[in-house]
Amino acid sequence: MATAPGAAHAPLEGSARVWGTIALSAATFMNVLDTSIANVSLPAIAGDLGVSPNQGTWVITSFAVANAISVPLTGWLSQRFGQVKLFVGSVILFVIASWLCGLAPNMTTLIAFRALQGFVAGPMIPLSQTLLLASYPRALAGLAMAMWAMTTLVAPVMGPLLGGWITDNISWPWIFYINIPVGILAASASWALYHKRDSVPRKLPIDRVGLGLLVVWIAAMQMMLDLGKENDWFHSPLIVTLAVVAVVGFAFFLVWELTDEHPVVDLRLFTRRNFWTGTLSTSIAYGLFFGNVVLLPLWLQQFMGYTATDAGMIMAPVGLMAMVLSPVVGKTVAKVDPRRYVTFAFIVFALVLWMRSRFNTSADFSTIMVPTIIQGVAMAFFFIPLTTITLSGLSPDRIPAASGLTNFVRITAGAIGTSVSTTMWENRAALHHAQLAEAVNPANPAAQATFNGLAASGFSPEQAIAQVNRLADQQAFTMAATDLFWLSAALFLVLIPLVWMSRPTHGAAGADAAAGAH
Missing domain, CATH: 1.20.1250.20 (MFS general substrate transporter like domains)
Structure with a gap:
């Protein structure tokens, strides 16, 4: 049974709360792990796919940029589809993107799938926090957040260790394949426990122009930074073009977001x-x-x-x-x-x-x-x-x-x-x-x-x-x-x-x- 946006469910109790915490933490762990697991594997990935290790850093930056673009959309998406549906859908898409990353035959394909993985991962962390807080009484909110924080701190510890061991002893695609069982279990358990606690979807206007400008200037800026060292920076017409697109796109983005009634990013907060x-x-x-x-x-x-x-x-x-x-x-x-x-x-x-x-x-x-x-x-x-x-x-x-x-x-x-x-x-x-x-x-x-x-x-x-x-x-x-x-x-x-x-x-x-x- 879905609820209106303003309504609140009673906190979970007993084993349901324990399993809910484990499911949400597992999804968060998987997400945060993927920000660090590839770091120590970059030389192996680059060597296997025939590029330099510095070109291999695109594996990290493509995930981060796509993730950054999707994070501000979480609020609109959660109201449009419901928090639980969005969270579970995000986890399932993350699993599919991870599988595709492992199958990637070349660096271009891997970067594209990592960008997809980063984009669908955007809602996972904020919604895992929201659902976890709703699972606990307000008096135990601090405990809930402490456990959530522990997950986000353990993952960066495990990432390099796990990534290094898998790269040396199996092969680098398995740093992505390990997300598949974790993601399936997290999505299944989250849906079973929370689908009756979802909010009612409601249609809201989306700032399409603002979102388009955001994607344009962020993508142009990151491509400029990543390609610059290979193309002699501003001696290259490509880098100059990307720089101009980034600056002009950012200027238009600022003007649009400060004047739009439903901005995708509320820049007025910077006041x-x-x-x-x-x-x-x-x-x-x-x-x-x-x-x-x-x-x-x-x-x-x-x-x-x-x-x-x-x-x-x-x-x-x-x-x-x-x-x-x-x-x-x-x-x-x-x-x-x-x-x-x-x-x-x-x-x-x-x-x-x-x-x-x-x-x-x-x-x-x-x-x-x-x-x-x-x-x-x-x-x-x-x-x-x-x-x-x-x-x-x-x-x-x-x-x-x-x-x-x-x-x-x-x-x-x-x-x-x-x-x-x-x-x-x-x-x-x-x-x-x-x-x-x-x-x-x-x-x-x-x-x-x-x-x-x-x-x-x-x-x-x-x-x-x-x-x-x-x-x-x-x-x-x-x-x-x-x-x-x-x-x-x-x-x-x-x-x-x-x-x-x-x-x-x-x-x-x-x-x-x-x-x-x-």
Whole structure:
């Protein structure tokens, strides 16, 4: 039996609540897992499909961009089709898209199916939160959100580990195939438990022009960022055209959304100081974080000799401290100024990235893993307090739109961060390689000693030059990675004053708003 949009069902009880929580969490786990599981598999995917690892980052950015576009549509879609129907349909389509990703015969097809997977995944996370909150009494809402948050923190831990193990021991398509049984079980259980609790669908106008402009400028911008490094940036007519389309499309999008009666994105929210400072802080920080999350396993596998499994083990501990500390942050954020928590998080992020900027080609496993463990502390003090700041002072009816908009900006920033970090990494590596190559000449005793040693080991002159070039590549890309780690550390510290431009939140009100958004 469907209910009117404003009506509310009694919370679930007993085993029904337990199974509902498991089903919703499984769908969320599957969704979040897919944002990180491909990171350590990129070299294997790129090699198998005959493209460079940096071209392989499209596997991540295509998912993120399509996901960002669909997130703001969740509110309209849920009212048009009903929350439960939309959630279950989204899970089923996600399963189908995952199966297609595994079958992809080339990179172009894989990118198209990843974009489809990202687009249909958009409603899953916000609706899993909504349905989970409706399953619990209001007094237990904090517990419900703590369990939901644990799921979203365990998935990034499992993603690199699972992705690495599957890539090394089976084959990369199985990082997508594993979604099939999980998705079928989650969809079946969710439908069985919630289909009688669905809301009545109602026809609402959709901002088709705004949606079209959103797709155009986001797609053009991301293609410009991903293709730029391969086409010599603005020396290429294609990149110039994409840049013009992105800028003009964005300008028209702004004008249209600010004047339309039913905008697909409510840009008027940016007139609120806490919303724009919180959203900007979250997005820049997430872009920095995600760019480095993609860069580290690429460097480890391409230039440090790590397998996908080993790279996954390096990345996995990031969630350990986050899982321990997140419940503490959730319980205390209403009593402590969230700006203090965010400041602490940014300082820890800066410390972690500064530690990584000290890496060199002889860094061992434990040296590389220690900053990852510490990073979990920053993650715990990052998302919940920033969400509290961003949504504080908003009326309940505006929170879904605000949550959708801030998530859209955050996900887009993550995709931009991936493209910018890999581009800068290649550019800095080329610069360092040229500087290192200048030192390889007959006048350099160290270079001559290296060549003499290689010749004594049986290397031909050509083989010796190739070996020295490989060493120079390893050094150049390592130096480029540490340059980016150092820059990211500095940018996290620069972000701190932006957080303090927000107004203090009013105690529990801000925390309640954050819970409502989830």
